[in-house]
Amino acid sequence: MSRPRKRSTNSAAHRYPREARLNEILREVIADELTRIDDERLEFVTVTSVDVDAELNRGIVFFDSLAGEAGDKTILGVLEEHRRRIQSSIGRQLRAKKTPVLEFRPDEVIRAAERIDEVLRADRERRDRMARDDD
Template sequence: MKKRTTARDYPRTARLNTLVRDILARELGRIDDERLEFVTLTSVVVDGDLKKAVAYYDHSRGDEADDEVAEAFDEHRSRLQRSIGREAHIKRTPELRFELDGVLRNAQHIESVIRTLPDLDPGATPVEYDPELYKPDPAADDD
């Protein structure tokens, strides 16, 4: 029989990260600001001492809207922080900082680069690694 997962089996900081992300997501849904539409909170990292928390986000409005979204988060930061203090029931409310999460954009960029590569012939023989070709040049060490 599988052991039931309890709160003790789940590290405190991971629980806090999830809790703060959920609170922020709910509060973002209540904020009526078109600059924050189509914003996704990708993760939240709360320091173990509860002094700081970084909320990583991304949006689908394009690179030109990055500054606008960051400005909106700055304007609503105190409201979002208050909602954490009100709902989280933790010793102290961490100071919030919002950062753009570039992981999804980097992945999309890598995918677009890969798509531009020419298709390889599936019947082609793979090139064998020849260690003789990659031996260091002893004359280069004399410099």
């Protein structure tokens, strides 16, 4: 006779991997659906990450685009136009009891990294110019 499985007392250890997997699956499904949507305004939009709560009530979709900060308002509007379609696609593909309500936000981590890269590049160019001037 088999023994009953023990339940782990550390629920956080089980919850994190599940949520991380779910976030990655959602990112892939959403990115795939964006390629299927025939809207040229979404052509250069990249889904960078998804953060869904444990109860699958809400999901925050982080994105970046070649339009940068100047294009955020337009892209947010377009993503909102297609939000229901994207959520339906999630429901069909995941076959989950619930589909999270999506909220779209620009990925500020990517933007901050780009700004840091610009500062470092400018500093490197300045040092290179100074080194050439010294020669």
